[in-house]
Amino acid sequence: MASAAIFSSLRRQRSPSLEAFLAPVDLTDVGLLQTLTALSSELISTFSGKRLPFYQRKNCKSLLRKLQVFSVLLECLLENNNRSSSRRGSSDLPFTAFLCFKELYLLLYRSKILLDYCSHSSKLWLLLQNHSISGHFHDLNQEISTLLDVFPLKKLNLPEDVREQVQLLQKQARKSKLFVDKHDEMLRLKLFSLLNEFENGGVPDSAQLYSYFVEKLGICSPRSCRVEIEFLEEQIVNHEGDIEPTASVLNGFVALVRYSRFLLFGFEEDDIGLRFGKHKKPKKGLISQEIADTFISVPKDFCCPISLDLMRDPVIVATGQTYDRASISRWMEEGHCTCPKTGQLLDHTRLVPNRALRNLIMQWCAAHKIPYDPLEGGDPFVECFAAASPSKAALEANKATAALLIKQLENGTQIAKTIAAREIRLLAKTGKENRAHIAEAGAIPHLKNLLASPDAVAQENSVTAMLNLSIFDKNKGRIMDDVGCLALIVGVLRFGHTTEARENAAATLFSLSAVHDYKKQIAKADGAVEALAGLLREGSPRGKKDAVTALFNLSTHTENCARMIESGAVTALVGALGSEGVAEEAAGALALIVRQPIGATAVGNEEMAVAGLIGMMRCGTPRGKENAVAALLELCRGGGAAATERVLKAPSLASLLQTLLFTGTKRARRKAASLARVFQRCEHAASMHYGGLGVGYAFAGNSGAARDSTFAGDVSVSMSISVPVL
DSSP states (O other): OOOGGGGTTHHHHSOOOGGGTOOOSSOOHHHHHHHHHHHHHHHHHHSSGGGSOSSSHHHHHHHHHHHHHHHHHHHHHHHHHHHHHHHHSSOOOOHHHHHHHHHHHHHHHHHHHHHHHHHHSOHHHHHHTHHHHHHHHHHHHHHHHHHHHHOOGGGSOOOHHHHHHHHHHHHHHHHOOOOOOHHHHHHHHHHHHHHHHHHTTOOOOHHHHIIIIIIITOOOSHHHHHHHHHHHHHHHHTOOSSSSSOHHHHHHHHHHHHHHHHHHHTTOOOOGGGGGTOOOOOOTTOOOOOTTTTSSOOOGGGBOTTTOSBOSSEEEOTTSOEEEHHHHHHHHHTTOOBOTTTOOBOSOOOOEEOHHHHHHHHHHHHHTTOOOOOOTTSOHHHHHHHTTOOOHHHHHHHHHHHHHHHHHHHHSOHHHHHHHHHHHHHHTSSOHHHHHHHHHTTHHHHHHHHTTOSOHHHHHHHHHHHHHHHTSHHHHHHHHHSTTHHHHHHHHHHHOSSHHHHHHHHHHHHHHTTSHHHHHHHHHSTTHHHHHHHHHHHSOHHHHHHHHHHHHHHHTSGGGHHHHHHTTHHHHHHHGGGSTTTHHHHHHHHHHHTTSHHHHHHHHTOTTHHHHHHHHHHHSOHHHHHHHHHHHHHHHHHSHHHHHHHHHTSTTHHHHHHHHHHHSOHHHHHHHHHHHHHHHHHHHHHHHHTTSSOOSOBTTOOOHHHHHHHHTTOOOOOBOOOOOOO
């Protein structure tokens, strides 16, 4: 009887309970009447008077009046059944009526969902969905009409006044038509016309916006604007392709409301969270991809190392690193021939889809209610996010908002500057266009001035805004070229007022160090490497991750090796080999450092270096094992005889190498083969030294006991391993 389509968009806001689709099967007729009476009474009392939504009021009132008739009918029948049951011990409700009431049970629950949806939706969303929601009310009217057409009214013992009310409702339901409130529709069209002004290159004046938002919509405060923005953003995130307007148009309305908020209400504090350094938490379901965990716990392995956004189409480059296709393609188009993360030269420019990672990302999105269902005619994962790309109107509105914010950063009060920094931080969370025009409008010098602010909130928001802006490649140069900006970012890393500020400063250095020419400059900054090493040793899990990735990037510049040693970064990296979440990058950084003789010597002098790398070969990730064996190989090549002996005497080295030769990545197998040859040459030299007695390691299993007996003069049978040519 009811169309399932009525819930196609409603379920995104508030999931309907199971009762909305399944009628009760274990209730007696009296029990069913009692349940229906209670449910209808609850609906009428809950959604009457002031609880009615701001819009769709007439449709809501009409539905509630119909439900009130059912409530009167149910109360009367329940009273009759109670009397008859007491006399005869059973109910006299006809079976056809019992079936109709089971259908009424479903209808009441659907009504509750629709009324609840209208009560909890934002004003702008109700306007934008005016036709759709009106259609849902009409569908319920049709269900009521169908139900009453088959309802056995004549078989029920009802008072005449109740019977007449039901008959009148039946006639009204048959004649009911789709009702779209003309006043609401005029407001909806006006909203689109305001957005069109931005689309056409203009800007609505303040009097026009005040009349619309304050006088007509009742959006009268910064906080009410924030509620509208967050609700619309939630719809963008939950967009599944079956709602209008499209996500890109919704982006435009978000930008329009944000601009109006600052134009109309200025820069007064709009929520108490600002005073405590935290902007208002997003609603459940609102996921915005902001770098360095200003989003809700997006796994970092799912984020592109270049853009730091959730990867839409992960691909593998020649070095084995994974990037988002769009980001790495743009990197290559700009003339780069190296891997952004490792600094290695790319043997080729082929991009291999990382389907395994893509599947994991899609499973994570499904678990967190981010849509990924296939769309016909294209890449499903990419298209569901592309739908939210900004329109011209959104870009123009955001530009106008950025101008207001930057003006406050320049001349506003301390509170206004703090709010402006927070809003720039939020505005720069997504979209290279936003990041570009915010920087072009001159935000970076003013944000720089807040980095040394004694106000913890201002400092945290400014460094995070700087971080978000730095994701756009051209902004990296703007930040590094601004005199004193790098030193102030390092200052936040060293002495920041909050943990989040220090961590985001580390993430900013990581972002800036993606450009090769800036790596040496960052390493030379006073206290930068020392602070990163300290964060790696003592920071939170997220702080350690930010620090180790920044240190890894700095390690890819050959001239930074001495600085890494002097600052204690090598010691910190060795200590991180046993830390979950950062060991892989730590091993990778050490593999780069030991390529240089002074680096190999420094790592070789670290007592736990070899043991830590061997442990990584045994229990690390595939990439971690690859980095560990590469570091051990370079340590043997450049660390001298003592380092080589320490490596080759490590317990279980032979068996670990043999395992890597068969199960490791391509690079890991190549490095393992080279280290195995070093092992065999040393074994051969030892055998010659002792007269060819075969003294050396039993390669398949050089345990500590075997090694001790060998050097005591015992004869052991040497086992050679066939090293494949790769």
